[in-house]
Amino acid sequence: MHETLQPTSNECTSRLASISDALYVIGGKWKLRVIVSLRENNKRFNEIQRSVEGISARVLSAELKELEINGFVKRVVHPQTPVVVEYQLTPYADTLSGVLETLSDWGAMHRNKLRSER
Amino acid sequence: MHETLQPTSNECTSRLASISDALYVIGGKWKLRVIVSLRENNKRFNEIQRSVEGISARVLSAELKELEINGFVKRVVHPQTPVVVEYQLTPYADTLSGVLETLSDWGAMHRNKLRSER
DNA sequence: CGGTATCCCACAGGATACTG
DNA sequence: CAGTATCCTGTGGGATACCG
Numbered sequence: 001m002h003e004t005l006q007p008t009s010n011e012c013t014s015r016l017a018s019i020s021d022a023l024y025v026i027g028g029k030w031k032l033r034v035i036v037s038l039r040e041n042n043k044r045f046n047e048i049q050r051s052v053e054g055i056s057a058r059v060l061s062a063e064l065k066e067l068e069i070n071g072f073v074k075r076v077v078h079p080q081t082p083v084v085v086e087y088q089l090t091p092y093a094d095t096l097s098g099v100l101e102t103l104s105d106w107g108a109m110h111r112n113k114l115r116s117e118r
Numbered sequence: 119m120h121e122t123l124q125p126t127s128n129e130c131t132s133r134l135a136s137i138s139d140a141l142y143v144i145g146g147k148w149k150l151r152v153i154v155s156l157r158e159n160n161k162r163f164n165e166i167q168r169s170v171e172g173i174s175a176r177v178l179s180a181e182l183k184e185l186e187i188n189g190f191v192k193r194v195v196h197p198q199t200p201v202v203v204e205y206q207l208t209p210y211a212d213t214l215s216g217v218l219e220t221l222s223d224w225g226a227m228h229r230n231k232l233r234s235e236r
Numbered sequence: 237c238g239g240t241a242t243c244c245c246a247c248a249g250g251a252t253a254c255t256g
Numbered sequence: 257c258a259g260t261a262t263c264c265t266g267t268g269g270g271a272t273a274c275c276g
Contacts, residue, residue: 022225107140
């Protein structure tokens with residue numbers, strides 16, 4: 001059961017498909033950033049918008065809807081006055097922890113590499 | 119040194135930045151797919167194009183250039199006749215292994231989840 | 237084969253204004 | 257605050273043709 005020295009072509013072809021599957025739901029410019037913001041305990045619409053630099057209300061609204069449809073986010077309305085809306089990550093969103101971790105670790109490493117090169 | 123139960127807000131803010139850094143170079147529709155294809159030992163232009171479903175020559179050409187600029191790919195010309203061009207992943211591209219692995223694992227898991235739900 | 241050149245357009249997404 | 261509506265632009269990227 002030795003592994004990962006050099007994956008076979010078939011293994012890699014399926015990797016290509018799996019990567020595509022992943023990118024289909026969490027790809028794009030904003031999805032992961034919004035999720036990370038939610039993990040940061042930004043739960044309110046405007047909080048999220050402020051923390052995700054550059055996203056517009058219209059786009060954030062759309063992204064949150066997609067994330068909800070795909071089971072990552074739950075929209076909770078607290079019927080007080082004034083009404084408070086809260087976005088929560090679902091347990092399913094936690095399955096992304098590994099992805100987020102390796103990606104942000106890599107991003108940090110890459111940034112450091114660039115800095116040290118200049 | 120316990121960790122990762124609930125990251126602090128600051129840790130997460132920097133995660134947001136790191137994720138953005140990562141997405142800046144490997145985000146977008148094609149970058150990771152092209153890299154995976156190269157790992158699959160597709161080294162020739164047309165091989166890559168055939169394996170990455172849907173990519174056009176123009177776009178693949180542009181992606182390969184960006185990947186080269188960012189240090190993931192090396193373009194090697196073998197001066198035979200006819201000339202053969204080969205694209206190779208650099209050692210630096212290997213630093214993406216973890217990202218690719220978690221992402222494709224997650225993609226496979228997600229696909230299975232969707233299938234079992236229908 | 238390994239691309240480049242052109243042309244074109246759908247659509248992601250920004251800006252701004254507005255609403256309950 | 258939590259969005260929606262409108263309008264508009266940029267550009268990612270497809271199609272096709274062509275070249276050394």
